[in-house]
Amino acid sequence: MVCNHCISAVRTALTEIGYPPTDVALGRADIDADQLSSDELQMVSKRLEGSGFELIIDPDKSLVEAIKLEIIKMVRADEPPAEKLSQLLSDKLRKDFKTLSRTFSANEGRTIENYAILQKTERVKELLLDGQLTISEIAYRTGYSSVAHLSRQFKSITGMTPSEFRIDGKRLPLNEV
Secondary structure, X not given: OOOHHHHHHHHHHHHHOOOOXXXXXXXXXXXXXXXXXXXXXXXXXXXXXXXXXXXXOOHHHHHHHHHHHHHHHHHHOOOOOOOOHHHHHHHHHOOOHHHHHHHHHHHHOOOHHHHHHHHHHHHHHHHHHHOOOOHXXXXXXXXXXXXXXXXXXXXXXXXXXXXXXXXXXXOOOHHHO
């Protein structure tokens, strides 16, 4: 789950099948049940899948979702983080980066760095389309060392410069990145 709409959709889906959540946050939903039977888990899973979500029980998949959530939080923050991505993830998730990287790559078929770059690119697209900030301000806000670095990376991913995108671009929903 990556937005308030997602949280609301999960809350509604679980309530409709008789498991009103006690808490729903990005990437997590708590229900008031000690343990669900495999039939109940399958019912919850099918209802969530019908709304475009996936029930995650596997600890590795859960870790991957936690990594994604931290990256999304980092990318969407108003100020770029002071520390490197590897250090930030290690500190937040209390695991060494090698473990995080290996688990992420094995489950996603891409690196953490690649996922972070794609998320940053979507954030840049959003800020470009908003039109409130200059490209220089966007580069700073999203943690790029320079406008040139942002422009090179942006063009390599989108095939357009930031200026061209501002005129004619479209964004992906975050859950499709």
